[in-house]
Amino acid sequence: MNTEPDFREVRGVRLFDGMLDPAAQAAMVADIRALARTAPFLVPVTRRGQEMSVRMTSAGTFGWIPDRRGYRYERRHPSGVEWPPIPPSVLAVWRAVAPDARSPESCLVNWYAPGARMGMHQDRDEGDFDQPVVSISLGDDALFRIGNEARGGRTESVWLRSGDVMVLGGEARLLHHGVDRIAPGTSTLLEAPGRINLTLRVVTGQSPMEQQPE
DNA sequence: AAGTACCT
DNA sequence: GGTT
Numbered sequence: 731m732n733t734e735p736d737f738r739e740v741r742g743v744r745l746f747d748g749m750l751d752p753a754a755q756a757a758m759v760a761d762i763r764a765l766a767r768t769a770p771f772l773v774p775v776t777r778r779g780q781e782m783s784v785r786m787t788s789a790g791t792f793g794w795i796p797d798r799r800g801y802r803y804e805r806r807h808p809s810g811v812e813w814p815p816i817p818p819s820v821l822a823v824w825r826a827v828a829p830d831a832r833s834p835e836s837c838l839v840n841w842y843a844p845g846a847r848m849g850m851h852q853d854r855d856e857g858d859f860d861q862p863v864v865s866i867s868l869g870d871d872a873l874f875r876i877g878n879e880a881r882g883g884r885t886e887s888v889w890l891r892s893g894d895v896m897v898l899g900g901e902a903r904l905l906h907h908g909v910d911r912i913a914p915g916t917s918t919l920l921e922a923p924g925r926i927n928l929t930l931r932v933v934t935g936q937s938p939m940e941q942q943p944e
Numbered sequence: 945a946a947g948t949a950c951c952t
Numbered sequence: 953g954g955t956t
Binding site (some may be wrong): 817840 | 946947
């Protein structure tokens with residue numbers, strides 16, 4: 731990992747290209763494999779009951795759970811086990827790109843097989859929008875689309891490659907975004923074609939009064 | 945609509 | 953890429 735990471739910006743979204751070298755990427759994949767044995771990947775379901783094309787699990791104090799009852803953060807995997815801890819290698823990325831932020835409370839792990847997509851959406855299930863969202867790309871290239879705070883309107887697309895890190899913070903925190911396409915075979919990091927994305931978030935509000943009880 | 949399909 |  732670079733000590734003084736450089737970045738470019740698209741609509742205020744910070745893109746740290748090639749921040750993780752191949753060895754760091756491989757180590758992170760091993761960490762994810764291990765945590766998925768404790769907290770297996772799930773088939774997420776939208777509010778309207780439709781299965782999403784990605785597969786999801788989480789690490790940290792909270793995991794993101796979408797189902798017919800709505801979208802929320804929970805302290806346990808549906809199996810009843812606590813989410814495994816966020817790997818130190820992943821926490822180090824957060825610290826490098828968001829040194830002034832609170833510690834991340836959730837690491838969402840999204841697995842995109844070829845053909846999987848993520849519709850345009852905002853990350854707004856968290857309690858403190860002053861805290862950034864940090865995304866780490868592993869495996870095949872992904873075509874990522876950045877929109878606006880309001881739904882609809884003009885968008886811009888960027889290709890995310892394995893080892894890239896992205897920060898949605900500040901004015902860009904509530905921009906709509908999504909994944910249009912995975913390009914199979916563009917990386918040899920994973921055993922199977924596809925992409926793994928890690929998304930780090932602070933979940934709870936800033937005030938101690940807002941902290942969620944067990 | 946963290947979808948899908950369809951339009952330009 | 954934009955709208956639904």
